[in-house]
Amino acid sequence: MGNDPVADRLSAVYPELPPGERAIVRVLLDDYPFAALGSLRALAERAKVSPPTASRLFDRLGYAGFADFQAAVRDGARDRSRLLEFVTGSPGAADSSAAPELRRAAEDLRTGLDGTLAAATGPLLEASAALLAEAGTVWALGGPLSELAAEYLIRQLASLRPGAHRVPDSAQARARTVLDLNGSDVVVAYDFRRYSPDIARFVRAARTRGARLLLVTDAWESPLSAEAEVLIRLPREAAGPIAPLAHEIAVTELLLVAAAARLAPARRLADLEALRQTL
DSSP: OTTOHHHHHHHHHGGGSOHHHHHHHHHHHHTTTGGGGSOHHHHHHHHTSOHHHHHHHHHHTTOSSHHHHHHHHHHHHHHHTHHHHHHHSSTTSSOTTSOHHHHHHHHHHHHHHHHHHHHSOHHHHHHHHHHHHHOSOEEEEESTTTHHHHHHHHHHHHHHSSOEEEOOSSHHHHHHHHHTOOTTOEEEEEOOSSOOHHHHHHHHHHHHTTOEEEEEEETTOOTTGGGOSEEEEEOOOOSSTTHHHHHHHHHHHHHHHHHHHHHOOHHHHHHHHHHHHHO
């Protein structure tokens, strides 16, 4: 957590806060940055306070709401991920001048990524591509941190096909989403240890409407594994807190490439680029 301005700011203001807001800060710092990346309701429940109490904390800190706070946390995570570029950018990146711990972390990360790529077998990618290409709509969600992989999937998939959406955060918006689901729709869930009750609730509700599930999980398997039409299990060998996200992004890239091969989206991409030039 060192050198993270958001975490440092939370620590600095903690002594000045009322008890309810202190409880929120304790949860955030005890499980940083993961606790910051779920819903406001989930964060409040973990701290045993009301959502308005949590909202007051982020107002006090000068953020334009919880979403603005989350954006600051994600920006910090992206900044820290530059270490990943350093340790994987070239064979000599982690040379003898680097700390032994960094060299070991680089090797562990490479090993973990090799395991991730091996876990995403050809048949699994083909089955996943069929779901992503043929679905009426695609909805994606993740837990703490892994929601970044879900967001990345949707941002890229939306360029390849219409009807690709991130599952909204609020319970009311999720209810409206589930209401309109049917058997032609697909939910992509990224669910890893500390398995998310919010993900489970949404997926099970979506399944009652007939939606199909593509589940990316770990070797220990999410409780949702039995619900999945396609199940991709990733190893969790880690080189510090950045490694699991690197694994999830890597398998997401493979899913996107496989889907693109089925969709043949050249015309859509050309139209999208033309629109970008005019807007």
